[in-house]
Amino acid sequence: MQSPQGVRPPYTEYDEWFSDQDAARLSKKSKEAEAFFRRTGITFNVYGASDAEERLIPFDLVPRIVSNKEWTKLSKGIDQRVRAVNAFLHDIYNRQEILRAGIIPTELIAKNDAFLPQMMDFVPPGDVYTHIVGTDIVRTGEDDFFVLEDNARTPSGVSYMLENRETMLQMFPELFSKIKVQRVSDYPKHLRRSLASCAPQGCSGRPCVAVLTPGIHNSAYYEHSFLADQMGVELVEGHDLRVVDGHIAMRTTRGYKTIDVLYRRVDDEYLDPLTFNPNSMLGVPGIMDVYRAGNITIANAPGTGVADDKAIYSYMPDIVEFYTGERAILKNVETHRCSEPQTLKYVLDNLADLVVKEVHGSGGYGMLVGPAASKKELSDFAEKLKVRPANYIAQPTLSLSTVPIFTKKGLAPRHVDLRPFALVSPNGVEITPGGLTRVALKAGSLVVNSSQGGGTKDTWVLED
Amino acid sequence: MLGKTAGGLYWMFRSLERAENTARLIEAGFRIALTRSNDAETEWKSVISTSAAQIAYEQKHDTYDSAQVVNFLLREADNPNSVYSVVKSARDNARMVRTALTTEVWSAVNETWMLFSDLLKNPVHETDLPGVLATIRQQSALVRGALHGTMLRNDIYDFCRIGTFIERMDNTARIIDVKYYALLPAPSFVGSRMDNVQWETILRSVSAHQSFRWAVDDDFNASAIANFLILDRRLPRSLSFCTAQIVSNLDYLAEQYDARMPCHDLADGLRARLKDRDIASIFEEGLHEFLSSVIQDTANLGFQIEQNYRFNN
Amino acid sequence: MQLQISHTTHYRYDQPVDYSLQKVRLRPKASELQDIIDWSLIIENGKLETSYTDHYGNHTDLISIEKGAQDLTITASGTVHTSDTSGILGKIYGRAPLWHFLQPTPLTTPGERIKSLARIVSNGENALNDLHTLSAAILKTAPYQIGQTQADTNAEEALQIGSGVCQDHANIFASAARQAGFPARYVSGYLMMNDRVDQDASHAWAEVHLDDLGWVGFDISNGIAPDEKYVRIATGRDAHDAAPISGMRMGSSDESMIVSLQVQQ
Structure with a gap:
């Protein structure tokens, strides 16, 4: 909120309001919000937690505020990147021009577990691969945005974007009459429209959309049911579905009903036991066959993971340029590929200053934050690196910008990232003005993942 | 759905x-x-x-x-x-x-x-x-x-209500059945302290001890209690009340889906067994036999509903 | 040569089956080696749900069983005109790039035994000869024998067991050829054996890509190059990709399968 010149412009009005507030009232509001989340069941399950309890993601009541100017630049950059990712996926599963042109080493695709051969020589309905993208972005200074991850598989967190806003509206209605904030509440409507516009060609009438969840024990189940509810579509599990007349259909009280577009929140590996992991109980046998026959749309398309692993990430500026003919608007964090021996040496020598991530990792698991690690952690990690260097990339620690959070001792600065959500359809890319702001609650910490003790806050994009 | x-x-x-x-x-x-x-x-x-x-x-x-x-x-x-x-x-x-x-x-x-x-x-x-x-x-x-x-009063509501009343029907029938002997009209025990306690327990088990006093213009006796719990359509936990509710919610479903299913016939059959009956004829049939078969029929009805509306694969 | 083929797969279940799916690759594709004169797929007690061409160009059908049935019969039959090109298919490519056929799969991940066999093949001018030598060596190390390996036995395991059927031979060969640096793939299809009309089972062999010749076939189990007695049905990186039928079913019923196959001129 602060800059050397005082309060940063987008925060001016909020700051005026905040200085009039009574700290005790805010504390009370904060507790109310938590009780509301718990009662509504906005929780996530933690994998590996012994009691399998449902936890709340801590909510901070100070919004993160983005000016319209910043947002315009950001959304242009995301739009460009998302278009490039889709063009890349189309290419990589068809003619592979980018490999022929030598922009990306073939090995990177050939040895990539997320590359699904079953997607080769096939174009999904509407030529859309990533119907929903959640790009993770950090800000390091005025107008300096870096993309951390492209999240092209099944990005989660959009329910928090919506619920956090709803909570703020209920807690501080007066703020919204004072400050003009762009709406996020149309997201579910847009999501449904966007998904429906990607229906298979043979679909006549209003496309039937459904959300596929692994079930109530999945960590993001709340979000699955929330989105199905908000879109007004069915929330289905694998065992509700079967192949009927060459289509995927859901078992209803009146018989089987064809689904045209399936927004699936089940990973590729578990999607179809007939084609992938035969032991999967979460998937739908035969869905890949129906998909290739052109009778259903799967969102996101299987195999999109090949575009968002961290080794491909390092080539994103080239990918953007190859497919759009433009320089990338958003910067990439400098990325060292440990698969290259010279680089590995550099990374090992400078481990204490770097962040090291698994190429296919997510959720902040299996990652090393050099500056925060103990000597023992550093040496243990160095051993892992030496065993499977190709499994890791390393990045410098960025001097992330901070935003204020509300603590017992008043406002305090914390590191954040931002995940805006982009919807892709044959009609273009649509980005909701806002997103999920994740915040590291520990002072100085850079890890914002909810599974690692991060929190969330509302994200405001100002009008004008 | x-x-x-x-x-x-x-x-x-x-x-x-x-x-x-x-x-x-x-x-x-x-x-x-x-x-x-x-x-x-x-x-x-x-x-x-x-x-x-x-x-x-x-x-x-x-x-x-x-x-x-x-x-x-x-x-x-x-x-x-x-x-x-x-x-x-x-x-x-x-x-x-x-x-x-x-x-x-x-x-x-x-x-x-x-x-x-x-x-x-x-x-x-x-x-x-x-x-x-x-x-x-x-x-x-x-x-x-x-x-x-x-x-909304639609199929969602109907399934909620059907679940409630199938369970309640089963429960009331079991409560009576476990103590059916206390309700048998055996003159030598009428009015004994033992019976009074048992009767009150039964009524309390279905939260009917107050309503019995309000609704039934009769002595505290076995036959009146049995009649109340089984046949009185004013008592929301009586078997008669439960079947009427089940039938009516199933009928709404039939109307909404424009299809009658085998479960509708089962439910009608169950209601017919309780309609226009008097308690004497049930004692005649054998209270325990009657209750056992009601419990069984309720279970069958539940199973049939599951089948007809495709709860499972 | 004109070949008449009739291939029936009959499944029996000890209890009525509520739901089951079979992914079927039983329709040959036309190529330099074969013209399809006529071909049909007949399903009894089941239904063709949908058809498509998979990522290796294989015609694929998805079949479901009729609810409550205890039998399912799938009959593929027709007439194919074949030519003898000494096993050479040539420079015919689908969308799957050559580098893809250099990657191992779970069934063809090389272990020490395959790596050692692969050393037979040098990457020089004698590659074709070396590959024939490799083929012979595989047959010697793992002679043809039914019943020692299963459908999910991988290449390295089959070598360890020391015997195998055509499926194992083709998996091992593809694995070893890749190890030696050559794109390789698995082929499933039919072979007319001269001395009989009734065949025990459908056949499998392998193809390797050589820069000068394109794709070249090797029938490891018979130690020869595929000729006009062979009909190619499906290809892939391993036996799983090119399996004529793979399926799943719900419930606890036991399945038994009877195959009858006639190939004749």
């Missing part, structure tokens, strides 16, 4: 109804244990057998000690019918069918679960028991109120 969703709604409301019924059973049993400690063991045994948990109970426990039975019925996680287990199951089902529920209904169930997982964390002390049991009944009423007050 998904078949799974219909099943989830049905089971969610069966579970909630079961939680409430179990609380009533404990309450009635607890009363006897307090006032007539000599009969406590027998009384608890009949409570356990009413909740169809005799085998499960006897696998774990040798005696019918008050605290033990109460704990088993309230809290034990490996008793699938304990209040704890059924509320958990209701809440799991509610999560599964959440998109079919209004926020009010969902919040009421979720709150109930949060409340009970806290209340039932440790064994409930005797002095706290009445309070806990009252809370169970109140929460159940809260969910029911949210259902009535906020849900």
Whole structure:
């Protein structure tokens, strides 16, 4: 909120309001919000937690505020990147021009577990691969945005974007009459429209959309049911579905009903036991066959993971340029590929200053934050690196910008990232003005993942 | 609607109804244990057998000690019918069918679960028991109120109601059946203290001790009580009331889906057995035989509904 | 040569089956080696749900069983005109790039035994000869024998067991050829054996890509190059990709399968 010149412009009005507030009232509001989340069941399950309890993601009541100017630049950059990712996926599963042109080493695709051969020589309905993208972005200074991850598989967190806003509206209605904030509440409507516009060609009438969840024990189940509810579509599990007349259909009280577009929140590996992991109980046998026959749309398309692993990430500026003919608007964090021996040496020598991530990792698991690690952690990690260097990339620690959070001792600065959500359809890319702001609650910490003790806050994009 | 969703709604409301019924059973049993400690063991045994948990109970426990039975019925996680287990199951089902529920209904169930997982964390002390049991009944009423007050009257509502009344029908029939001997018109015992206690327990088990006094212009006697619990359509827990509700909700479904199913015929058959009957003819048929077959028919009806509306594969 | 083929797969279940799916690759594709004169797929007690061309260009059909049935019969039959090109298919490519056929799969991940066999093949001018030598060496190390390996036995395991059927031979060969640096793939199809009309089972062999010749076939089990007695049905990186039928079913019923196959001129 602060800059050397005082309060940063987008925060001016909020700051005026905040200085009039009574700290005790805010504390009370904060507790109310938590009780509301718990009662509504906005929780996530933690994998590996012994009691399998449902936890709340801590909510901070100070919004993160983005000016319209910043947002315009950001959304242009995301739009460009998302278009490039889709063009890349189309290419990589068809003619592979980018490999022929030598922009990306073939090995990177050939040895990539997320590359699904079953997607080769096939174009999904509407030529859309990533119907929903959640790009993770950090800000390091005025107008300096870096993309951390492209999240092209099944990005989660959009329910928090919506619920956090709803909570703020209920807690501080007066703020919204004072400050003009762009709406996020149309997201579910847009999501449904966007998904429906990607229906298979043979679909006549209003496309039937459904959300596929692994079930109530999945960590993001709340979000699955929330989105199905908000879109007004069915929330289905694998065992509700079967192949009927060459289509995927859901078992209803009146018989089987064809689904045209399936927004699936089940990973590729578990999607179809007939084609992938035969032991999967979460998937739908035969869905890949129906998909290739052109009778259903799967969102996101299987195999999109090949575009968002961290080794491909390092080539994103080239990918953007190859497919759009433009320089990338958003910067990439400098990325060292440990698969290259010279680089590995550099990374090992400078481990204490770097962040090291698994190429296919997510959720902040299996990652090393050099500056925060103990000597023992550093040496243990160095051993892992030496065993499977190709499994890791390393990045410098960025001097992330901070935003204020509300603590017992008043406002305090914390590191954040931002995940805006982009919807892709044959009609273009649509980005909701806002997103999920994740915040590291520990002072100085850079890890914002909810599974690692991060929190969330509302994200405001100002009008004008 | 998904078949799974219909099943989830049905089971969610069966579970909630079961939680409430179990609380009533404990309450009635607890009363006897307090006032007539000599009969406590027998009384608890009949409570356990009413909740169809005799085998499960006897696998774990040798005696019918008050605290033990109460704990088993309230809290034990490996008793699938304990209040704890059924509320958990209701809440799991509610999560599964959440998109079919209004926020009010969902919040009421979720709150109930949060409340009970806290209340039932440790064994409930005797002095706290009445309070806990009252809370169970109140929460159940809260969910029911949210259902009535906020849900559309469509197939979703019908499946909720059908689940409630199938469970209630089964429960009332069991309560009477376990003590049917006390209701048999055997002149030599009429009015004995023993019978009075048993009758009152039965009425309390279905929260009908007050309404009996209000509604029935008759002496406190076996035949009047049996008539009230089985045939009186004013009592919301009588068999007659339950069948009428089931038939009416099934009829709404038939209308909405424009299709009658085999379950409709079963339900009509069950209602026909209770309509225009007098209690004497039921005693004639044999009260126990009558109740056993009602319990069986109710189970069959439930099974048929599951099939016809594709709850499962 | 004109070949008449009739291939029936009959499944029996000890209980009625509520739901089951079979992914079927039983329709040959036309190529330099074969013209399809006529071909049909007949299903009894089941239904063709949908058809498509998979990522290796294989015609694929998805079949479901009729609810409650205890039998399912799938008959593929027709007439194919074949030519003898000494096993050379040539420079015919689908969308799957050559580098893809250099990657191992779970069934063809090389272990020490395959790596050692692969050393037979040098990457020089004698590659074709070396590959024939490799083929012979595989047959010697793991002679043809039914019943020692299963459908999910991987290449390295088959070598360890020391015997195998055509499926194992083709998996091992593909694995070893890749190890030696050559794109390789698995082929499933039919072979007319001269001395009989009734064949025990459908056949499998392998193809390797050589820069000068394109794709070249090797029938490891018979130690020869595929000729006009061979009909190619499906290809892939291993036996799983090119399996004529793979399926799943719900419930606990036991399945038994009877195959009858006639190939004749």
